[in-house]
Amino acid sequence: MQTRLRDGTECDVLVIGSGAGGMATAITAAKQGLDVIIIEKAPVFGGTTAFSGGVVWIPGNPNCPPDDIAQAREYMKHETGNFYDESAVNAYLDTGAEMLAFFERETEVKFSPSLYPDYHPDAPGGADVGRSLTATPYDTSALGDNLKRLRPPLSTITFMGMMFNSSNADIKHFFNATKSVRSFAYVAKRLAAHAAEVVRYGRGTHVTSGNALAARLAKSCFDLNIPIYTDSPARDLLTEHGAVVGTKVKGQMGDVIVRARKGVVLAAGGFAHDIAKIREAYPHLKRGGEHLSPVPKDNTGDGIDLGRTVGGQFEVRFPETSAWMPVSKVPTKTGFKPFPHLIDRYKPGIIGVLKSGKRFTNESASYHDVGAAMIKACEGETETACWLIADRPTIRKYGLGFAKPAPVPLAPYLKNGYLVSGKTLADLARNAGIDARGLAATIATYNKDAVRGADPEFGRGATSFNRYLADPEVGPNPCVAPITEGPFYALKLVMGDLGTFDGLATTVEGQVLDTQGTPIGGLYAVGNDRASIMGGNYPGAGITLGPALTFGYITGRHLAGVA
Template structure:
């Protein structure tokens, strides 16, 4: 990199939103640079499940599962309430299927249909039981060549010795490997291939989930000669009057001034690790409860600060400013703490979540965002928000618990480092966790009586399609409920965390950054978690982050490639006015 550079489009950040913008812009013939703050590409997307919520996706339409757009609109209206922005929602529902069609036909990015992935709130009008989501198709990382070493790896604790486990069939095979010869053979084959990859490539090459999505986007970017610059964080924006004309990047060799002739796209991953903005926007942080995001620690609000420096504004109207997820803190050999997002095992039969009182407070297997909401609401004022997931030996070895993997993977180190608490009785487990023993014993006894009948009169687990999809289809009568009876008993401490942030830069339906008066800032765009969530601080379904991220990245590229005639006309009008005055 020289100390000065030029391009048509500068994308700051390399998650799904930024890479989608880069690939689409390059497809339109534009010269694109992607500047990534860290040494690896992928951002939060590389940690994610790789799901996109896209009603009427081409996959659904081809399978005869298309629907009237009023269905998803109805569903979103019931969840978003007065946060429902018809302009942004309509733009998304129209453009998202086009976006998928573009990537499927023109790039290495491909998806599989989520035919059985339900919306989170199946009891609401307009909710669907499936076909509104797609997931990145698995990808052979060897196709990346030298770029494979620049792909951000998944959160270590969510993998099996570094090997990602895909949702759906892949995960089910691993969970049933000790109960089915077919599943055992499948899992063994995957592990052997992973061992080969470690020997020859020093990392997993069977890419799944968000890692597969980023890998496919990187391959597509490289195929279109997008310049991918690691270790190049943005420090300042370059401006010519109100127009954003580029940015100053911080590199190991000093600052690089990049002139972007057509536009700058901010896609730096929001502010999940910006302590000041978390303090300003998250009420539980204001009340003294720390927040632990599972997003990369380098996602610290750079894009938001850059937008504000050019007149952009960050929304304070979100119902929740972060995409909440229950997180456990995992001790690592180097003394640091990993942050494990509990997205899967909470819905399986034989587990409950309790507060310090020993009482349950939520449907354990419900949406992860709701779990944290309810945990915070149940917290005694003046005390930190903390809960515990409690299970027995049968559950632990069958499904695992957080970073603890199911059988036959040993778990002694988790007991030794204090991550996993074990006790011979429920009362003793409560004492070791700091939970009220009488309260927990009473809760487990009541839960067990009902669970044996497949019932949950308190929180109705297993009564919606999403809850049942999170359960175990082999367990009867309710795939989400089983008594907690087989000693010893186990617990893991849960704290408030997130997968990313919702509050972001205000934009219009073309992904153009808006100033305080609601006017586009010329030359500046936002996508991904830097852009204010169109979901208003709610979490209606899986994929409502990556779906809009890629869609509005795609729309930003379309807008830039089209030259944004309206913006150009305004600029010309301003010039004419200045000339006439002179």
């Protein structure tokens, strides 16, 4: 249970933010004997981590070959280009496996092997499997009374509030529930267990992905007597003789002062919902487009702003300042909720087109790559958007975005405008506002090669990552199938993100640098408040959480004076 944060509270380390980076720093420091407090602006803990896939990218982990670190270093050089930071990359690659072993040995945090390929496995140093790991599912009833303060998973990617396991096999059972006795039994068992959890705890307690990681980290904090004060936003940093010594916190009974003897750590999640910053940084907003981020609304750049008030160095410098995620707008009673398109784009028989009706990229590329291509393709346009196109057999087999596969009816999604349909391609184009001639020509060109599983225009299905989330039962190319049988369906996508890449400049150990490149005493940044070592690129699944945990571990040890 949470107690009230009192004025005059002192600790060794004060962490502002309760995502993976903040909690990893807190746990590491506490394990070294330091007294740590976490404060969180939101009424729930877990940050963006709780909404995420819970995947970490850790080259050199036990599932990788012996020479993986050298290969990963080559891959990082290729992926980050002019933003390659040798000292930071070396620290990350040399410490990642050590961090992983520490958390799995000393805390509740556990990971399971994943079959995720790197997002560019054919690039120099890229890998087809091994570097990504997924948080092991967790029973959150272990949190006791703190369960109600765990941020729930993103509602649009749950089914009746239930989370899918992070595997194609789990999702496939739900797709096949009406076609297979085995899958029906599997789904029925999952639904019954979930219903029992909701009755007993008010929510599902069998969680997966990022919700499992956030819960495991939080349980580890509570086991170490690290309090997490929610509804406690930091208002100002306190300085003495040029060093940060604490912060003013808006508590339940008014402002309180919390002093930190060794350091204050900014871990507030980046600036994905800082309207002023993203209007300046996002090209599609500059030209009048739309942006709908699925990350928590609390990520308004507070940590970065606090750092800047004491001279911290921040600039928008990466060509891609955020991890782009195309999203669709799910209608609700109060507006729209974003649905991140993580799976459907890879399926055969689904393509993406612009308003002109033309394809613009390999739909089976990563969400970040598709998002970047979408922004570029819409240069000169007011609107930055694309439409996913599918025929009836395809949408009933795989669903499309928030619209579920058979036997869930499509009528509600058509009625509320989420989906658009047409008996013919011409009807679909007219109803969706797409150029009819362009769409007809695109489908004709695509189908001519798709019947033999080929995509000469964009090479869809050419890499292991393209194929990973496709349909292995479709051959010869699991990513490609023709679009032939009406009625046809379209779903509009706009831009979103999974978090920001640009952040405060720091040392490798996380000390925030001033505009002259000098560390500011007592001030650190981790997670998305710290500039990403990926240079605005997205090399693989878990390249946000992997560094967040690793550099949190490095920063926690530095605060404790451990080399």
